[in-house]
Structure formats: structure tokens, C-alpha cells
Amino acid sequence: EVQLVQSGAEVKKPGESLKISCKASGYSFTNYWIGWVRQMPGKGLEWMGVIYPGDSDTRYSPSFQGQVTISADKSITTAYLHWSSLQASDTAMYYCARLRWLHLDFDYWGQGTLVTVSS
């Protein structure tokens, strides 16, 4: 059974760094892209970027390029989303999801990680 299990909710202050994780199981981790999707409170879905754990090839949405870093550790089948300096506007739910390259659709999703940034 394919599962993506994300790390727990975080409360941070502006300027702090943060790395959230997405642990994959039930499939070949290195053969599928994993993406990150943001959902701000009460809003829609925004694609942030994807990584191919097989070779760490990473693609970002222009809106998020330079704002976050996506990485993966294939030895522990885990993908990460990292901020070096959080802002209040980063407050959102973040989902990881497995991407099927043929149709560029997200067929399995993590449960989400709520990030709250507040002074």
C-alpha cells in the first residue's frame, strides 16, 4: 500500500528556519517524482515544486523558486521541504504528493503538515 506520512504541525517565529518531511512507503521511491503543494487558510491549491529522488532532479514553480528548497534522502525514502527564513505569509497547510510523470497528476497524497508562523 502506497503511503506518504508527513511530519507534525509546526509553530515558528518569523525569520526561523524549518524543514518538514514526507516519508514514503509501499512503492519504489526512486522511480516517482514527489511534489509539494501549498494551501493557505481557506484558499486553493498551489504547486510548489517536485523532486525525482532517483537523481535529485528538482523543478520549482517560479512562484516558489528561491523561497524554499526541496530535497530527498533515498536511503530513508523521505522528501523534505525547507525554509531558511520563514515569513508570516508562509502560514499554510503543506501537502506532499506522488506525481505520475505520464499525466503529471498527483495520485497519492500525504495527510498534510500545518505550518504556523507568528511572532
Next chain:
Amino acid sequence: DIQMTQSPSSLSASVGDTITIICRASQTISTYLNWYQQKTGKAPKLLIYATSNLQSGVPSRFSGSGSGTDFTLTISSLQPEDFATYYCQQSYNNPLTFGGGTKVEI
């Protein structure tokens, strides 16, 4: 970026109704269009990929059609578990973009 516009933004319906949600792309995307369902407090779920292909396990009352810039998601005989928000997503090019969502309420 390709802009995806959904209409309506919300609709009210009853169990047993047939409803249609429209998704319009700002430029042609062939059939590179996917649909997701999101229930309150839950992660999105893939319903339909490549315009009209039902994801495994999704009931046949869900169907999709369209091409180019105009697409529809139809839910026949609405069931209580179908009340949720629905999003379209274009997979034609980078960045992947989603529609604003359509909330289906009782």
C-alpha cells in the same frame, strides 16, 4: 502561467442530483487536465486524469470531458459523500496550476 478558472465557485445541490463543474484554461492544454476532490480537513484525492480517465477506485458516477480550453466534471446521482470542494489542474506545462475550486454544498 496558465490560468485555470472554475465555475461556479460554489453550488448547492441535493442527493440524487446531477451536477456539472466547468474548468476553463487561459490557453489550450489539449487534454492535460486532472480533477481532484477535497473534503474539509483532508488531503485532496485524484478523481480523473487526462480529462476523462477515472482513477482506480473512483465511482463511475464521476465523469470528465473536454479538450483545448474547456472542460467539465459531471457527478451523476450525487451522494452524501460527494459534498466537497473540487479542483481542476492543468498538466500541460510548468508551473502546474490549479483552478480556484468549486465547493459543492447541500
